[in-house]
Amino acid sequence: MADIENMEYDSLLVRFKDILKHNNLKFTKQREVVLKTMYNNDDHFSPESLYMLLKESYPELNVGIATVYRTLNLLEDSDMVTSLSFGSSGKKFELGNKPHHDHMICKVCDDIIEFEDNAIEKRQEEIANKYGFKLTNHMMQLYGICQKCQKKQ
Amino acid sequence: MADIENMEYDSLLVRFKDILKHNNLKFTKQREVVLKTMYNNDDHFSPESLYMLLKESYPELNVGIATVYRTLNLLEDSDMVTSLSFGSSGKKFELGNKPHHDHMICKVCDDIIEFEDNAIEKRQEEIANKYGFKLTNHMMQLYGICQKCQKKQ
DNA sequence: CTGGGTGCAAAGTGTTTGCACGTTG
DNA sequence: CAACGTGCAAACACTTTGCACCCAG
Numbered sequence: 001m002a003d004i005e006n007m008e009y010d011s012l013l014v015r016f017k018d019i020l021k022h023n024n025l026k027f028t029k030q031r032e033v034v035l036k037t038m039y040n041n042d043d044h045f046s047p048e049s050l051y052m053l054l055k056e057s058y059p060e061l062n063v064g065i066a067t068v069y070r071t072l073n074l075l076e077d078s079d080m081v082t083s084l085s086f087g088s089s090g091k092k093f094e095l096g097n098k099p100h101h102d103h104m105i106c107k108v109c110d111d112i113i114e115f116e117d118n119a120i121e122k123r124q125e126e127i128a129n130k131y132g133f134k135l136t137n138h139m140m141q142l143y144g145i146c147q148k149c150q151k152k153q
Numbered sequence: 154m155a156d157i158e159n160m161e162y163d164s165l166l167v168r169f170k171d172i173l174k175h176n177n178l179k180f181t182k183q184r185e186v187v188l189k190t191m192y193n194n195d196d197h198f199s200p201e202s203l204y205m206l207l208k209e210s211y212p213e214l215n216v217g218i219a220t221v222y223r224t225l226n227l228l229e230d231s232d233m234v235t236s237l238s239f240g241s242s243g244k245k246f247e248l249g250n251k252p253h254h255d256h257m258i259c260k261v262c263d264d265i266i267e268f269e270d271n272a273i274e275k276r277q278e279e280i281a282n283k284y285g286f287k288l289t290n291h292m293m294q295l296y297g298i299c300q301k302c303q304k305k306q
Numbered sequence: 307c308t309g310g311g312t313g314c315a316a317a318g319t320g321t322t323t324g325c326a327c328g329t330t331g
Numbered sequence: 332c333a334a335c336g337t338g339c340a341a342a343c344a345c346t347t348t349g350c351a352c353c354c355a356g
Contacts, residue, residue, distance in 0.1 A: 024334085024335080025335070025336085026329080026330050026331070026334085026335055026336065027330075027331090028329075028330075028335090028336060028337080029329095030336080030337070031336090046320095047320085047321080048320085062337095062338075063337090063338085064337065064338040064339070065321090065338090066321090066322075066323085066337080066338070066339080066340095067336080067337060067338075069320095069321060069322070070322090070336085070337090073321095073322095085238050085239065086238065089319080089320080090319085090320055090321080091320095104280075104281065104284065104286050106286075107289065113284055113286065115280055115284070117276065117280055119272075119276050120273055120276050120277070123270065123272050123273050123276070124273070124295055127257075127268055127270055127295070128257065128295060128297060131257065131266055131268070131299075131300065132299075132300035132303070133257050133259075133266065133295070133297050133298070133299055133300065134297045134298045134299075134303055135295055135296070135297040136260065136296055136297045136298070137296050137297075138293065138294060138295045138296060139292075139293070139294050139296075140291065140292070140293040140294075141291060141292050141293075142277055142280070142281060142286070142288055142291045143288075143289055143290050143291060143292075144281065144286050144287045144288040144289045144290075145286070145287040145289070146284075146285075146286055146287075147284065147285035147286065150285070150287055177309085177310080178310070178311085179309090179310060179311065179354080179355050179356070180355075180356095181310095181311060181312080181354080181355075182354095183311080183312070184311090200345085200346080201345085215312095215313075216312090216313085217312065217313040217314070218313090218346090219312080219313070219314080219315095219346085219347075219348085220311080220312060220313075222345095222346060222347070223311085223312090223347090226346095226347095242344080242345080243344085243345055243346085244345095
């Protein structure tokens with residue numbers, strides 16, 4: 001997992017082009033627009049919601065949902081995006097240009113709050129070591145009710 | 154989330170019957186057999202694998218996959234089983250008769266190692282408090298390569 | 307004997323794939 | 332101009348649902 005934290009858009013783009021070149025893949029308008037849209041609308045996207053946004057923003061490109069899936073999978077394989085899998089109804093993807101973090105998810109409004117915590121990361125390493133397990137990555141999600149939704153009730 | 158830790162099978166059964174009664178639902182052979190099978194073969198089941206095991210163990214009941222899904226959902230709603238959602242290919246369910254724990258998942262052999270860690274649980278509470286977030290539950294999964302599979306390579 | 311439960315098959319989801327055509331390098 | 336990429340629709344995998352019959356209470 002290479003370090004792509006805190007990169008601005010141009011650097012992400014360069015990195016993406018590099019990955020494409022190294023794999024004999026081509027840089028297309030569709031691929032560009034997926035990356036750019038995820039960057040500009042910093043958020044957690046379902047393939048569907050990203051698809052909708054792309055149709056709206058670039059109607060002339062006529063992007064297909066299959067391309068969105070293909071591009072997201074490509075970006076994930078290249079460690080440029082990360083996916084979260086919730087209970088049901090598919091994954092959400094986020095651009096990996098931020099330091100590693102985990103997520104708190106509100107059960108009421110589905111809002112996602114990001115947080116980082118080194119203490120937990122460190123403890124995870126210790127636990128893995130104890131079991132002789134070689135850690136590559138993890139996912140942690142805290143579920144509950146966010147401040148806003150608590151007040152509404 | 155009521156406390157159903159460390160219950161033996163009979164207590165689980167009583168609890169299940171109570172839940173059914175309170176909701177005007179019926180105690181059927183199929184529902185009984187799902188609970189019993191999960192208890193006897195303490196494991197993480199996909200609906201499919203549980204279904205296979207049921208067909209093998211109780212061929213005369215002729216259980217349908219739909220009933221397995223319905224029963225697992227019912228048990229989950231009643232907080233008697235918990236589900237894990239992995240990257241893709243659906244959820245796995247486990248009976249909630251053990252203290253809370255999290256999972257390490259081997260990317261090579263798909264083996265699941267359970268562990269508990271109070272330090273992390275406590276830290277999660279602290280983080281949630283910091284954001285005014287009311288925590289109800291969480292899931293944490295560590296991905297990597299287990300000891301066995303490391304040796305094989 | 308009545309309302310919920312079941313198996314079956316069909317319908318829903320979300321995601322991937324085969325194909326003919328289009329575009330990149 | 333030779334791949335590779337794309338949109339489309341069909342295929343897939345997993346899960347839910349409508350229905351006629353069944354069974355628990």
